[in-house]
Amino acid sequence: MLIAIQVAITLLVWQTASNGLIPKPGNVAAAFTRLLATKQFWDNMLVSLGLTLKAMLYSIIITLVFAYLSVLPFFKSIAQFMVKCRYLTLTGLIFIFTLLTRNGSELKLSLLVFGIVPFFVTSFLSVITSINKQEYDLCKTLGYNNWQTLYEVIIVGKADQVFEILRQNFAISWLMITMVEGLSMSEGGIGTLLIKYNKYNDITVVVALQMVIFLTGLCFDWLLGSIRKWLFPYTKYK
C-alpha cells in the first residue's frame, strides 16, 4: 500500500515537473509498449542477457578458484591484487583487450569478466575472512583434515553466500553491460540501442530503455533471491 502511494506520488511529480525536454510518464509508457513489440528490441535484449550470464558464469568460476586458493599464501597475494583491480578503468584497456581477442564478442566478454571479477573476489574474500573461527574448530574436533575442512566450511558452508554475491553483483554486471556494448557495438545489445537512441536525441525511448534495464535488474534480483532460498532453505532462518 505504502509503495503504491509512493509510486503514485512519484508519477504525479514526474508528470507535473516534466517540460518539453523531459518526456512525460504517459509518453514513456507508450514508448515502452512500442519497444516491447519490436523484434529488434528482443534481439538486442537477448544478446545483452546472454553476454551478461556468460560473463557472470566465467567470473564466478574464476572468483571461486582464486578465492578458494587464497587460503594458500601464494594465491592470497594474487587474490588481493585482483581486489585492487577494481580501480582500473575498462575504457583505458580496450586497445589491449582488442589486441588480445579475436572478435567483438570475445572483446566484450573479456572486458566484462575483467570488470566483474575484482568485485566478485572482493565480496568473496570478505566472506572468507569473516568466517567464525568456531567453524574451523568444530571441523578439527570432528577429526577433519584440511581438505575436508575446506570443503565443509568454505565450499559447502559458504555456497549460499556465493549465490548472494552473485545476486548483489548482478547489478554491477548489468551496469557494465551497457558500457561494454557501447565500447564495441559490433553485435548489438541493449547498450548499443541506448547509444543509438541517444544519438538521435530520442529521449522518450532512452527513458523507456532505462526502465527496461531497471525492471530486468529487479526481476533478476528477485529470481536469484528466490533460487537462493530454494537451494539453501536454512538462509530463511538466519
Place this chain on the structure above:
Amino acid sequence: MTVCTKTTTLLQAENIGLQYDDKIILRDINFCIRDIHRPGMQQGQVVSLIGRSGIGKTQLFRILSGLQQPTNGNVFINGRQQVKAGDMGVIFQNYYLFEWRTIYQSLMMSAKQNQLLKGEEKQYIEKYAADFHLKEHLQKYPQQLSGGQRQRVSIIQQLLKGSKFLLLDEPFSGLDVCMLDKVSDLLLQVSTSDEQNTLIIVSHDISTAVAISDTVFILGNEEGQPGAIIKREIDLIERDLAWQRDIKSNPAFIKTVEEIKSCL
C-alpha cells in the same frame, strides 16, 4: 563412602604452560584423571575445572582439546598418546553447529568419522536421537532449535564421533534453574552410559559443576606468582559427595563449595 576403585590413567596433563610474549597465562599445570570402577554399574568420570573468569580456563580447555599447543608441557591420553585435535569431543560454550546442515546431516557426518559405526550410522543416530529426545528435530536446522536442544545435538555429535572424552566449556552458562537441572541430568546420563566416558567440565558455576562431579580441580593464582596453576584437587568420592541426588542441600557439600570459593 561409596565403594569404588580408581585404576588406569585416562588423561595426564604434564607441566602445561602457556605464555603470550611476556605474559604467563598458565604455569606447571599437572593433573591426572583415572578410570573409576563401581561394582555392578557403568560409571564414567566427571571432572570439574573451576576457576574465576579470565584465569585461563578457556586456554586450558583449548589445550586439553588439542586445539591449541601449549608453550610447554603435554597432554596425554590412553597411555602416552599425545592429544591432538579430534581426539577429544568438544562442546563449545555456545553449542556451535554447522548452520547449513540439518541435525541429521550433522550427526551423520560425525558418525561417518567413526569406523566402529560403519554401516550402522543411521541406527545409532536414531538411537541417540531417541535417548536425547531429539527424534522429531532431526530434519531441522540448528537455527530452529532452542539452546538446550543445540547442546544435546552437540553432545550426540561428539559421542557419535566416538569420543570417550567430552570437554564442555561453561555448559551451565546462561541457563535458568529448570534447565540447570536438566543439563545436569543429561551430563550424568552421558557419564553413566559408558564406563570409559570422561566428562571434563570447565565452569565458574561452582555449585552446579561440583554437584555432578567426582573430582574437582581448582585453577587459580599463587600469591606473587604469575600464571594460573592447579591450586587444589578435591576428591569428592573420598568425601562421600559424589553421585548423589539432591546433594546441594547436604551440609558437607555446602562446606566444600565454600572451601572451593575461598581457594579462588
